[in-house]
Amino acid sequence: MVKARTFGYFFKSSGRSLARNSWMTIASISTVAISLLVLGVFLLLAVNVGVAAQHMESQIEVTAYLLDMPRDHVQRLEQQVRSISGVSEVYHVSKDEAWERLLEWYGNDRTFLAGWEEENPLRESFEIRAESPELVSEIAGRVAGLSGVEEVVFGRELIEQILAITSAIRMVGTGLMIGLALAAMFIIANTIRIAVFSRRREISIMRYVGATKWFIRWPFIIEGWVLGLIGGVVASSILAWGYYLAVRYLLRVMPFWPLIAPWPFLQQLALGMLGIGSLIGIAGSALSLRRYLNV
Amino acid sequence: MLELVNVTKTYPDGPVALDSVSMRMDKGEFVFVVGQSGAGKTTLTRLLLCEEKPTSGSIYIQNKDITKLRPRHIPALRRSMGIVFQDFRLMPNWTVEENVAFAMIVVEAAPKQIKRRVAEVLDLVHLTHRRKQTPGQLSGGEQQRVALARAIVNSPDLLIADEPTGNLDPDTSWDIVKLILDINRIGTTVLMVTHAEQIVDRLRKRVVTLQNGRVVRDEEGGLYHG
Numbered sequence: 137m138v139k140a141r142t143f144g145y146f147f148k149s150s151g152r153s154l155a156r157n158s159w160m161t162i163a164s165i166s167t168v169a170i171s172l173l174v175l176g177v178f179l180l181l182a183v184n185v186g187v188a189a190q191h192m193e194s195q196i197e198v199t200a201y202l203l204d205m206p207r208d209h210v211q212r213l214e215q216q217v218r219s220i221s222g223v224s225e226v227y228h229v230s231k232d233e234a235w236e237r238l239l240e241w242y243g244n245d246r247t248f249l250a251g252w253e254e255e256n257p258l259r260e261s262f263e264i265r266a267e268s269p270e271l272v273s274e275i276a277g278r279v280a281g282l283s284g285v286e287e288v289v290f291g292r293e294l295i296e297q298i299l300a301i302t303s304a305i306r307m308v309g310t311g312l313m314i315g316l317a318l319a320a321m322f323i324i325a326n327t328i329r330i331a332v333f334s335r336r337r338e339i340s341i342m343r344y345v346g347a348t349k350w351f352i353r354w355p356f357i358i359e360g361w362v363l364g365l366i367g368g369v370v371a372s373s374i375l376a377w378g379y380y381l382a383v384r385y386l387l388r389v390m391p392f393w394p395l396i397a398p399w400p401f402l403q404q405l406a407l408g409m410l411g412i413g414s415l416i417g418i419a420g421s422a423l424s425l426r427r428y429l430n431v
Numbered sequence: 432m433l434e435l436v437n438v439t440k441t442y443p444d445g446p447v448a449l450d451s452v453s454m455r456m457d458k459g460e461f462v463f464v465v466g467q468s469g470a471g472k473t474t475l476t477r478l479l480l481c482e483e484k485p486t487s488g489s490i491y492i493q494n495k496d497i498t499k500l501r502p503r504h505i506p507a508l509r510r511s512m513g514i515v516f517q518d519f520r521l522m523p524n525w526t527v528e529e530n531v532a533f534a535m536i537v538v539e540a541a542p543k544q545i546k547r548r549v550a551e552v553l554d555l556v557h558l559t560h561r562r563k564q565t566p567g568q569l570s571g572g573e574q575q576r577v578a579l580a581r582a583i584v585n586s587p588d589l590l591i592a593d594e595p596t597g598n599l600d601p602d603t604s605w606d607i608v609k610l611i612l613d614i615n616r617i618g619t620t621v622l623m624v625t626h627a628e629q630i631v632d633r634l635r636k637r638v639v640t641l642q643n644g645r646v647v648r649d650e651e652g653g654l655y656h657g
Contacts, residue, residue, distance in 0.1 A: 138539070139539045141539075141542075142536075142539050145536060337520070337522065338522060340520070341520055341522070341533065341534075342537050343509070344480070344509060344514050344520075345509065345510070345533070345534040345537050345538065345581070345585070346506040346507065346508075346509035346510035346537065346538055346585075347506060347537040347538075348503070348506045349502075349503065349506075351537060351539075
């Protein structure tokens with residue numbers, strides 16, 4: 137066992153070594169940071185797209201656009217839709233309401249819509265919710281068969297596509313992360329190898345005066361850990377700052393877009409990144425010590 | 432204190448480095464090991480330090496067979512020994528004081544104790560006035576004195592000196608040998624491997640001569656050449 141006070145010495149000697157091999161230190165920290173940043177960005181994307189998909193799913197299931205028709209026809213059609221089994225809710229969107237929504241979508245900036253105001257080109261629609269998701273396609277088919285219905289937009293397909301994209305983002309992100317994490321680990325292993333090499337004299341003296349295996353190893357383990365940890369700190373700082381900017385921007389341009397709140401999600405993400413960074417660092421160091429430090 | 436029983440060491444594709452070597456050293460003894468290059472002197476020190484295991488035979492230190500020592504017990508063994516080499520092996524960027532203290536930091540001595548003991552041994556090797564200097568600022572003899580201080584700072588039972596005067600001029604060599612004798616007088620057992628004929632002949636201590644890996648002579652009060 138190594139005594140607690142000795143860790144002061146270990147940290148000092150690790151720090152000296154990191155400062156001495158400053159280029160390798162920077163390279164190691166950068167690769168850890170980049171690999172964690174990629175992980176973080178993909179994770180944020182996947183989570184946000186997933187949240188958006190869920191949000192959309194909960195909002196609308198089937199939209200039926202209507203042909204132009206008199207008001208009482210619309211009411212009769214609405215009754216018919218309501219009577220379809222499995223329909224839980226029907227909301228009638230008038231042409232005016234559709235227009236209002238579009239305006240809102242554009243942040244009430246009328247320049248986009250100039251020229252259209254005279255004659256509202258939007259269609260009336262029913263927004264239909266099903267009692268359960270499995271019923272959606274059947275309901276959609278039956279609504280499409282009613283006279284006066286011009287087109288049925290089946291939101292589920294879109295949602296499924298979005299979910300497929302989410303899982304693709306996750307897979308690509310995880311794959312990239314693993315590749316980059318391995319690269320980062322090998323660079324740290326190489327940094328530690330150089331550190332071992334540049335301290336071989338000190339290590340040989342340590343052996344002669346009776347240092348234990350762990351006394352010799354600890355400073356290098358700490359060195360690898362510090363590299364990984366700093367990489368994690370750099371990555372999570374960049375990510376938190378970037379996400380903050382992105383959220384601020386998106387809230388301005390697309391206020392309806394459901395984003396995951398930065399807090400406490402980012403905090404958890406940052407902790408995860410520090411943990412993974414530490415693991416990468418310690419693993420890289422251990423890898424090197426196994427090969428180059430036979431004590 | 433120290434006993435070798437039929438110790439043989441062969442290296443793959445090499446000649447026999449040590450061939451059935453048996454010898455005994457009592458506590459407090461001073462022994463010269465002499466012989467030509469390749470006679471097996473270096474192998475002997477390596478075996479004593481547990482850097483290698485003999486091919487056959489046993490080595491007892493304090494009645495323990497160190498050839499059967501588990502790797503994790505080797506550090507404890509080395510703490511009971513001090514070693515100095517021909518090339519000093521000091522850390523060039525550290526001060527004299529730091530070089531000596533290092534041996535105590537490594538065995539996790541208390542900071543207070545380190546301070547006190549380092550001052551004590553630096554006084555013993557007459558280097559108190561040089562304690563803040565780095566090895567580069569010292570002469571060869573002074574550097575070897577730093578190495579000696581480091582070797583004895585943890586109060587070892589056995590001091591192994593592997594050609595400690597090999598890089599030094601005759602006068603400086605005598606200073607070092609006198610210090611080693613002082614250390615021996617305090618009660619430390621000393622095994623000194625050397626080529627220095629004059630020193631061996633003048634001190635008339637016990638001399639063990641190695642030739643082609645065998646002990647060809649073991650004589651109390653001997654001379655370099657029989």
